[in-house]
Amino acid sequence: xxxxNSSDNHLFSFALWRRSSRKVWPLxxxxxxxxxxxxxxxxxxxxxxxxxxxxxxxxxxxxxxYSTTISSLACFILLAAGFFCALSQFSYLLGSxxxxxVHALPLKKKTLFFTNYLSGLFPPLAAETLCCLLCVxxxxxxxxxxxxxxxxxxxxxxxxxxxxxxxxxxxxxLLSGNIGMAAFFYLLFHFFAEAVHILLIxxxxxxxxxxxxxxxxxxxxxxxxxxxxxxxxxxxxxxxRAFSFHGFPLMAAYFxxxxxxxxxxxxxxxxxxxxxxxAALGFPCLKPVFKYGASFALALLGGAFLINLVxxxxxxxxxxxxxxxxxxxxxxxxxxxxxxxxxxEMVLQKSVRVFGYNAKRxxxxxxxxxxxxxxxxxxxxxxxxxxxxxxxxxxxxxxxxSPVSVEATITDSxxxxxxxxxxxxIMEDRAAQGALQKQMVHDSSGNPPYxxxxxxxxxxLKNGTTVRRSYDLYYVDSSYESGSKSEKALVDTxxxxxxxxxxxxxxxxxxxxxxxxxxxxxSGDASGSYQDYSLNTPSQKKGFYEALEKDIQDGALPGMVLxxxxxxxxxxxxxxxxxxxxxxxxxxxxxxxSPSYQYLSIYWDSKDTRNDTVSLTGAMKYTSQFxxxxx
Amino acid sequence: xxxxxxxxxxxxxxxxxDDVNIQVEDGSVYGLLGPNGAGKTTLLQCLSGVLEPEQGxxxxxxxxxxxxxxxxxKISFMPDELYCSxxxxxxxxxxxxxxxxxxxxxxxxxxxxEIFAFSEKKRIRSFSKGQKRQLAFWLKLSAMPQxxxxxxxxxxxxxxxxxxxxxxxxxxxxxxxxSIVISSHNLRELEDLCDHVGILNGRSLVxxxxxEELQGNLVKLQVVFPEGASLGSGLDILHISxxxxxxxxxxxxxxxxxxxxxxxxxxxxxxxxxxNLEEIFIYELEEKGYAVKELx
Numbered sequence: 017x018x019x020x021n022s023s024d025n026h027l028f029s030f031a032l033w034r035r036s037s038r039k040v041w042p043l044x045x046x047x048x049x050x051x052x053x054x055x056x057x058x059x060x061x062x063x064x065x066x067x068x069x070x071x072x073x074x075x076x077x078x079x080x081x082y083s084t085t086i087s088s089l090a091c092f093i094l095l096a097a098g099f100f101c102a103l104s105q106f107s108y109l110l111g112s113x114x115x116x117x118v119h120a121l122p123l124k125k126k127t128l129f130f131t132n133y134l135s136g137l138f139p140p141l142a143a144e145t146l147c148c149l150l151c152v153x154x155x156x157x158x159x160x161x162x163x164x165x166x167x168x169x170x171x172x173x174x175x176x177x178x179x180x181x182x183x184x185x186x187x188x189x190l191l192s193g194n195i196g197m198a199a200f201f202y203l204l205f206h207f208f209a210e211a212v213h214i215l216l217i218x219x220x221x222x223x224x225x226x227x228x229x230x231x232x233x234x235x236x237x238x239x240x241x242x243x244x245x246x247x248x249x250x251x252x253x254x255x256x257r258a259f260s261f262h263g264f265p266l267m268a269a270y271f272x273x274x275x276x277x278x279x280x281x282x283x284x285x286x287x288x289x290x291x292x293x294x295a296a297l298g299f300p301c302l303k304p305v306f307k308y309g310a311s312f313a314l315a316l317l318g319g320a321f322l323i324n325l326v327x328x329x330x331x332x333x334x335x336x337x338x339x340x341x342x343x344x345x346x347x348x349x350x351x352x353x354x355x356x357x358x359x360x361e362m363v364l365q366k367s368v369r370v371f372g373y374n375a376k377r378x379x380x381x382x383x384x385x386x387x388x389x390x391x392x393x394x395x396x397x398x399x400x401x402x403x404x405x406x407x408x409x410x411x412x413x414x415x416x417x418s419p420v421s422v423e424a425t426i427t428d429s430x431x432x433x434x435x436x437x438x439x440x441x442i443m444e445d446r447a448a449q450g451a452l453q454k455q456m457v458h459d460s461s462g463n464p465p466y467x468x469x470x471x472x473x474x475x476x477l478k479n480g481t482t483v484r485r486s487y488d489l490y491y492v493d494s495s496y497e498s499g500s501k502s503e504k505a506l507v508d509t510x511x512x513x514x515x516x517x518x519x520x521x522x523x524x525x526x527x528x529x530x531x532x533x534x535x536x537x538x539s540g541d542a543s544g545s546y547q548d549y550s551l552n553t554p555s556q557k558k559g560f561y562e563a564l565e566k567d568i569q570d571g572a573l574p575g576m577v578l579x580x581x582x583x584x585x586x587x588x589x590x591x592x593x594x595x596x597x598x599x600x601x602x603x604x605x606x607x608x609x610s611p612s613y614q615y616l617s618i619y620w621d622s623k624d625t626r627n628d629t630v631s632l633t634g635a636m637k638y639t640s641q642f643x644x645x646x647x
Numbered sequence: 648x649x650x651x652x653x654x655x656x657x658x659x660x661x662x663x664x665d666d667v668n669i670q671v672e673d674g675s676v677y678g679l680l681g682p683n684g685a686g687k688t689t690l691l692q693c694l695s696g697v698l699e700p701e702q703g704x705x706x707x708x709x710x711x712x713x714x715x716x717x718x719x720x721k722i723s724f725m726p727d728e729l730y731c732s733x734x735x736x737x738x739x740x741x742x743x744x745x746x747x748x749x750x751x752x753x754x755x756x757x758x759x760x761e762i763f764a765f766s767e768k769k770r771i772r773s774f775s776k777g778q779k780r781q782l783a784f785w786l787k788l789s790a791m792p793q794x795x796x797x798x799x800x801x802x803x804x805x806x807x808x809x810x811x812x813x814x815x816x817x818x819x820x821x822x823x824x825x826s827i828v829i830s831s832h833n834l835r836e837l838e839d840l841c842d843h844v845g846i847l848n849g850r851s852l853v854x855x856x857x858x859e860e861l862q863g864n865l866v867k868l869q870v871v872f873p874e875g876a877s878l879g880s881g882l883d884i885l886h887i888s889x890x891x892x893x894x895x896x897x898x899x900x901x902x903x904x905x906x907x908x909x910x911x912x913x914x915x916x917x918x919x920x921x922x923n924l925e926e927i928f929i930y931e932l933e934e935k936g937y938a939v940k941e942l943x
């Protein structure tokens with residue numbers, strides 16, 4: 017067969033551009049008007065309403081560009097604009113009549129794609145640029161030139177996100193053959209990583225005791241729409257009215273991703289068969305991925321729902337380990353899995369009569385699900401029972417959340433051993449915990465006495481890997497005195513003098529103390545009082561530190577003398593002080609009269625550059641006595 | 648010249664065309680016939696470069712058509728439905744065609760505009776089916792194509808417009824040497840236009856001949872036999888029907904051959920009648936098992 021004529025290699029067709037642009041202008045107008053209201057009009061209206069204080073207006077303008085605009089409506093407008101602009105240019109791929117008519121024109125597929133891609137992308141980019149430029153003269157006239165970097169940062173974000181969203185939408189249309197599937201793919205691309213993560217952790221949480229799924233929070237980066245909504249933290253420092261934008265690396269990554277998606281789409285457009293218009297999928301080779309993907313997704317999601325319904329079990333809790341329960345779990349996962357497979361088949365065949373059609377192909381799904389459920393339920397890889405060998409551990413990040421809140425990195429081998437023993441006790445107590453959880457779920461008294469507590473262990477191993485486990489623990493009595501094995505182990509562990517000291521103070525010493533913010537409530541005092549103390553002399557520091565240590569040794573869990581501790585490190589990470597929890601408890605030790613509830617913020621000096629703050633909440637008997645004696 | 652060799656095409660996993668070979672000479676009109684679902688539209692889409700055959704190839708003057716704009720510039724394909732966006736008018740489409748087809752003739756567009764008499768500013772979405780069809784002809788023929796591929800082109804046109812368009816088509820074939828491949832179920836119309844015919848059935852091309860050859864290869868006789876006479880076997884009869892004593896018999900071969908075969912039965916009357924394209928189509932396909940079935 018003769019070789020193809022390659023004389024016509026133009027990538028861009030001006031005639032097609034003109035035609036495509038004519039199609040998209042109504043959309044451009046709607047988008048432009050929406051942006052006009054969102055950016056310049058909104059800015060004019062809101063800055064005019066603010067008093068004459070120029071600093072305040074400047075602060076507001078920066079805040080407006082950095083956070084309000086980008087993270088609110090713009091995200092939704094860009095989401096919609098990306099999809100509809102792509103649809104206006106590539107909708108010919110979704111209908112056989114249009115596909116035939118367009119592909120009969122004397123244009124190469126790459127020319128069609130490239131020209132249409134630009135025709136759809138240009139209008140939103142132009143609208144965004146125009147709207148932002150409209151703000152410039154206003155800002156200059158108002159003497160708000162200081163907010164121009166914020167304006168152009170916002171413009172950059174809008175342009176990059178438009179490129180990314182539009183490219184995702186184009187890819188979605190190319191992969192599908194009808195508008196419903198195109199919209200489905202578009203949303204799937206936005207939330208795929210998060211969705212898979214949620215599905216997997218939900219599912220694994222039912223079977224793997226101690227499973228912790230929170231480690232993959234970085235996945236929001238792969239959900240650009242969600243990431244855009246999260247960009248409120250542009251505001252760095254309200255007190256100093258300073259802003260800084262940390263999103264440039266992410267913007268660069270998204271820009272590259274947008275370009276990569278464009279290139280991938282171009283290759284797909286060249287290889288996509290024209291007869292796929294109207295089909296659910298643009299590429300037949302995707303059919304198994306779609307069918308099995310739907311099957312597994314529904315198996316995980318539906319299975320988790322049904323298991324929850326039947327066993328009243330929540331993630332990281334107890335599903336009984338009996339042969340009967342294994343079979344029930346298997347059935348509860350297979351049922352939605354099979355339903356998912358046939359639902360996908362219905363979408364592909366555009367018919368509900370798919371039962372019996374290639375029924376044998378469901379067998380691999382059943383097999384994989386069965387193996388997965390059995391492996392998880394029988395803990396084939398010893399996930400649930402694994403506690404790393406003490407010799408292999410370099411440190412442990414240990415945290416307890418609610419009602420006691422501590423978080424620290426433990427490196428001492430004796431303390432690490434204590435934590436290993438604690439985890440061991442928790443695992444041995446699994447059945448009792450499951451029973452307790454069921455009790456809690458079925459308790460209809462309206463005033464349940466149950467308390468929950470989350471204990472997390474992250475073992476940093478010497479070989480560079482980590483083992484992470486997290487347990488939701490259930491206790492009948494909020495005083496922690498009902499005596500289950502895990503309760504006792506927890507109280508014993510936290511009562512260990514050295515470990516408690518490490519947990520609450522890390523390696524801070526008395527010399528590091530600088531000042532104390534002391535908030536206390538007398539019995540019956542609703543409002544409470546607040547005082548600052550400076551610890552100026554070494555003896556003052558030593559006296560306070562010793563009092564604090566006594567409180568901690570005296571406290572720990574029994575009687576909930578101490579309710580929590582949190583740090584704010586030099587990077588500003590975390591860690592807001594604990595809010596008041598309940599009404600606090602009375603002094604269980606029966607010592608001298610002390611306030612029923614106290615809250616301390618202890619500021620350490622900056623010798624070690626950390627400038628840490630420790631917040632403690634609870635009935636602080638000895639520190640109260642010390643501080644009161646100073647008065 | 649259009650040459651399709653061994654064209655095989657699958658749609659959604661189903662073989663729609665199987666080893667189809669056709670050849671359309673320059674300045675000829677090729678009628679593509681076949682029952683519904685035979686693959687005529689698919690073949691036309693392959694010929695126009697819209698679809699790429701899985702096997703085989705299609706050449707225009709030795710050049711492949713798929714993804715080959717210089718070849719496609721010489722082709723106008725008119726599908727059974729005109730596609731345009733909701734806000735386009737005739738001028739918009741004309742500008743597009745003018746830009747994409749180097750041979751587009753403004754003069755032809757103006758002269759044909761007098762026939763169709765549409766306002767160039769009128770939105771196409773407001774057109775009726777017949778008007779859209781006229782517009783398609785207007786634009787496609789203004790592109791002065793060397794090859795015109797038509798899928799059910801005259802559907803929806805009134806008789807006057809049909810005749811008008813047929814006349815323009817024949818004029819272009821005669822004057823410019825344009826080649827036409829036309830698919831239609833209206834065999835009466837095709838008979839007037841075509842000089843070659845190909846019949847697609849069951850995914851394959853079952854017959855490809857010139858109309859003359861086709862008509863000369865079948866003969867229809869109306870015969871009355873003496874009472875009690877019966878026709879034996881081995882006569883190579885394509886079709887036979889009987890009303891009273893009058894038999895209508897279709898033979899493959901010439902009239903002389905047929906008369907010679909029937910003479911041993913001493914026919915009382917034997918008339919040779921002309922066969923039209925519709926009859927040829929029906930009898931040829933009847934032989935392939937596609938026939939009118941009697942339900943009662």
